[in-house]
Amino acid sequence: MAGKNWNDAAICQHYFEDNKQYYGAVTPPIVQTTLFTFDTFDEFVNASNHERENHLYCRGVNPTTEILEKKLAMLEGGEQAKVFGSGMGAISATLFTLLKAGDHILLVNNVYGPATIYSKTLEKFHVECTNVFVEEAEEIEPYVRPNTKVIYYESPSTQMMYLLDVEKIVEIARRHHALTMTDNTWSTPLYQKPLKYGVDIVVHSCTKYIGGHSDVMAGAVISRREIVDKIFEIGHQFQGAAIGPFESWLLIRGLRSLEARLEHQARTVEKVVGMLKEHPMVKQVNHPLCFSGRQKELADKYLTGYTSLLSIELDTTAYEEVKKVADACEIFQIGVSWGGFESLILPQNHGDNEEYLNQAHIPAGLIRLYLGMESAEDLIQDLNQALDKIRK
Numbered sequence: 264m265a266g267k268n269w270n271d272a273a274i275c276q277h278y279f280e281d282n283k284q285y286y287g288a289v290t291p292p293i294v295q296t297t298l299f300t301f302d303t304f305d306e307f308v309n310a311s312n313h314e315r316e317n318h319l320y321c322r323g324v325n326p327t328t329e330i331l332e333k334k335l336a337m338l339e340g341g342e343q344a345k346v347f348g349s350g351m352g353a354i355s356a357t358l359f360t361l362l363k364a365g366d367h368i369l370l371v372n373n374v375y376g377p378a379t380i381y382s383k384t385l386e387k388f389h390v391e392c393t394n395v396f397v398e399e400a401e402e403i404e405p406y407v408r409p410n411t412k413v414i415y416y417e418s419p420s421t422q423m424m425y426l427l428d429v430e431k432i433v434e435i436a437r438r439h440h441a442l443t444m445t446d447n448t449w450s451t452p453l454y455q456k457p458l459k460y461g462v463d464i465v466v467h468s469c470t471k472y473i474g475g476h477s478d479v480m481a482g483a484v485i486s487r488r489e490i491v492d493k494i495f496e497i498g499h500q501f502q503g504a505a506i507g508p509f510e511s512w513l514l515i516r517g518l519r520s521l522e523a524r525l526e527h528q529a530r531t532v533e534k535v536v537g538m539l540k541e542h543p544m545v546k547q548v549n550h551p552l553c554f555s556g557r558q559k560e561l562a563d564k565y566l567t568g569y570t571s572l573l574s575i576e577l578d579t580t581a582y583e584e585v586k587k588v589a590d591a592c593e594i595f596q597i598g599v600s601w602g603g604f605e606s607l608i609l610p611q612n613h614g615d616n617e618e619y620l621n622q623a624h625i626p627a628g629l630i631r632l633y634l635g636m637e638s639a640e641d642l643i644q645d646l647n648q649a650l651d652k653i654r655k
């Protein structure tokens with residue numbers, strides 16, 4: 264397929280796979296090894312001097328993982344990708360590599376919780392960290408400092424689904440010589456391509472939609488060659504969040520059905536949102552399907568599709584009521600994460616975390632919902648009966 268103009272579907276199904284190399288098998292082999300050997304010592308020395316380009320040791324480069332990395336880089340329109348053993352592995356390796364004492368990192372709105380805590384932890388190495396909450400991207404400018412090295416945001420954010428003007432963030436960052444970094448897990452590379460708008464670094468938790476079956480942990484970073492090489496050399500090699508070959512193979516398999524799963528879930532989310540908007544106990548539905556005005560404009564500009572993670576704000580802030588809805592669900596299961604086959608419900612109010620909710624600007628009546636691969640009708644019925652339990 265040389266010279267082919269690869270579209271997303273072709274990348275997921277065929278890119279960087281060469282059946283002839285492995286007996287004509289239609290799926291690539293799982294190269295389940297920890298190391299590679301060499302015919303001569305010269306060859307070994309050459310490989311160890313250029314570990315990024317060679318198969319030497321599997322906390323470096325593995326051929327199965329390379330197939331996945333090539334596909335992810337191509338899907339995001341980036342030069343290179345590096346895959347890690349988890350999303351946090353990718354995020355912490357990236358920040359650890361790029362930041363040094365005296366630098367400043369600016370977090371915008373709700374960046375993934377553990378990533379926010381990690382960024383604040385870097386203060387012990389004298390990296391300054393600020394978390395700002397803004398409505399419009401231009402409002403971040405006063406918070407940018409001469410030493411700001413990274414501006415890190417999520418759009419949509421995974422609690423409130425709040426969108427930011429990506430091009431505006433890029434413009435501000437460039438003017439101040441800072442790098443932009445975004446977490447594109449919600450959209451997947453199929454529904455948003457931030458690098459196209461000038462963002463420098465994209466990270467993913469592949470544990471979510473890309474894996475797609477709630478059975479594999481992984482993460483990825485995609486950027487220019489020079490940046491990914493540096494992250495490989497420092498954060499990947501020394502922090503050691505390497506992925507195993509079998510996990511990479513599961514992700515290659517996940518990519519095969521990603522588009523079909525997302526399309527099914529997009530149809531489901533339309534129906535479920537329709538019901539939620541009508542329920543008297545739901546004050547607000549946070550999902551691009553429900554946006555109007557500026558948020559709708561941003562969704563139209565940056566997203567080519569909507570995935571099935573959303574949140575609702577109940578017409579109550581009482582912990583007892585929030586809990587009652589979660590407990591009453593029969594199909595939606597209580598649990599963290601998302602992107603798999605199973606629908607999940609997760610209130611953010613734990614009854615003992617008011618301070619956190621205030622800090623993170625999360626309403627006490629907020630419930631996150633993930634719509635899996637069950638039928639829309641079953642999910643609607645389940646949510647209806649659960650919400651009816653708190654009907655006034």
Ligand SMILES: *Cc1c(COP(=O)(O)O)cnc(C)c1O
Binds near residue numbers: 449
């Ligand atoms: C889950 C998640 C992460 C972290 O990924 P892990 O694979 O759990 O380490 C990062 N960002 C977002 C948006 C996530 O949902």
